[in-house]
Amino acid sequence: METLGAGDPQRIGAYRLLARLGAGGMGQVYLARSDRGRTVAVKLVRRELAQQEEFRARFRQEVRAARRVGGHWTAPVLDADTEAEVPWVATGYVAGPSLQRVVGHDHGALPERSVRILAAGLAGALQDIHAAGLVHRDLKPSNVLVTIDGPRVIDFGIARALETVTDGGLTRTGALVGSPGFMAPEQVRGDRVTPACDVFCLGSVLAYAATGALPFGGADSGVHALMYRIAEDEPDLSALPEGIADLVRDCLRKDPAARPSLEAIIQRTGAEDTVADGRFRDPWLPSALVAQLGRHAVRLLDTESPEDGEAAAAAGAGVTPAGAGAGADEAAPEGPAASGAASDGAAVGVGV
Structure with missing residues (x-):
C-alpha cells in the first residue's frame, strides 16, 4: 500500500479512501472504507477511457454481466457508478497478496x-x-489473490470492456491488450475466444505457481516471439512436479476442444472433499506464508482514514480541517448499491 498523493480524491461515492493499492491500464485502485466500516477496494477508471463512449457502453454491459457472478472464489461486487464523469467500481477487499508477488x-x-x-x-x-456468461480472458498471477481460505480471482469482465479501444490487438497508445505470457493460442491468433481459453490460461498460472517460470518462456526475445511459441511450440514443463505435470499439460493443449473441463480439473486435483463454503478445511499454504497473511491482516486493521487522523489532530487544537466530515450523511451501501450498477471483480490493485 502507498499513501494517498496530493492528486488523489479523498472520497469516491460513499467510500473514504485510505491508501493506494496499485494502478494499471484500466485505472487506479484504492483501499477504502464505507461509513459503516466495511473495507473495500475501489477502482477509478482512467479519465481518458471514460471519455470514449464506445468504452463506456461496453463497460456498462460488462458491469451488468459481472454483477451476476457469485460463488466463493471471486471478490464480491458491492457498488459502482458507471455514469459518473469518471466511472468507478467497488468490491470487497481481499486481504492477501497476489500470486505473482507470492x-x-x-x-x-x-x-x-x-x-x-x-x-x-x-x-x-x-x-x-x-456461469454468468463471461470469459475472464486475462487469468494471470497478478489477478489471483492468495488468502488463508484459498485463492480469489479478480478482474473478470473488465478486460473485455478495454478491448473496445483496441486496434489489431494494440491499444491506441500502442500497449498490448492482455498478458502475452498467459494468453491462449486462440487469443494470439485472433480466433474466437471461448471458456476453454481460460483453461489454457489456468494451465500457465499453475505452471508458474509450481516452478516460478512461464511455460513458454519470458518476453526477453520479444513479445512477438513469445506469442509465436504459445501458438506453435510445446510448453517446457520439465521442472513441474510429476504429480501435476499431466494436468497442466492437458490444460495447455493447443486445440481448445482437447482441454479438460473445469469439473474434470477439480476432480483430478483430489481437492473436492477438502472444501466447505468456499474455504479449504486444512491449511493449504506453507507456514511462512500463513504467518505473512496474518501480519497483513493486522496491518489492515491498523490502517486509519487520513481524514480521521487529521480530525483527531485538529480536535486537540480546537479546529476542524477542511473537508473533515464531508459526506457524513451519505448512506454507505453494504450490498448491491442503490445506484444500480455493479462492476467487475477487481479487488486489490493488481491487473487493473
Whole structure:
C-alpha cells in the first residue's frame, strides 16, 4: 500500500479512501472504507477511457454481466457508478497478496499440494464466471489473490470492456491488450475466444505457481516471439512436479476442444472433499506464508482514514480541517448499491 498523493480524491461515492493499492491500464485502485466500516477496494477508471463512449457502453454491459457472478472464489461486487464523469467500481477487499508477488517476491514456487488446491479454487472461480456468461480472458498471477481460505480471482469482465479501444490487438497508445505470457493460442491468433481459453490460461498460472517460470518462456526475445511459441511450440514443463505435470499439460493443449473441463480439473486435483463454503478445511499454504497473511491482516486493521487522523489532530487544537466530515450523511451501501450498477471483480490493485 502507498499513501494517498496530493492528486488523489479523498472520497469516491460513499467510500473514504485510505491508501493506494496499485494502478494499471484500466485505472487506479484504492483501499477504502464505507461509513459503516466495511473495507473495500475501489477502482477509478482512467479519465481518458471514460471519455470514449464506445468504452463506456461496453463497460456498462460488462458491469451488468459481472454483477451476476457469485460463488466463493471471486471478490464480491458491492457498488459502482458507471455514469459518473469518471466511472468507478467497488468490491470487497481481499486481504492477501497476489500470486505473482507470492511466487516472484515473497516465497518462490509453491509445493505440489498447494498448487493442486490452487487449481481447484481457480477452477471453481472460473465455473462461477462462466456461469454468468463471461470469459475472464486475462487469468494471470497478478489477478489471483492468495488468502488463508484459498485463492480469489479478480478482474473478470473488465478486460473485455478495454478491448473496445483496441486496434489489431494494440491499444491506441500502442500497449498490448492482455498478458502475452498467459494468453491462449486462440487469443494470439485472433480466433474466437471461448471458456476453454481460460483453461489454457489456468494451465500457465499453475505452471508458474509450481516452478516460478512461464511455460513458454519470458518476453526477453520479444513479445512477438513469445506469442509465436504459445501458438506453435510445446510448453517446457520439465521442472513441474510429476504429480501435476499431466494436468497442466492437458490444460495447455493447443486445440481448445482437447482441454479438460473445469469439473474434470477439480476432480483430478483430489481437492473436492477438502472444501466447505468456499474455504479449504486444512491449511493449504506453507507456514511462512500463513504467518505473512496474518501480519497483513493486522496491518489492515491498523490502517486509519487520513481524514480521521487529521480530525483527531485538529480536535486537540480546537479546529476542524477542511473537508473533515464531508459526506457524513451519505448512506454507505453494504450490498448491491442503490445506484444500480455493479462492476467487475477487481479487488486489490493488481491487473487493473
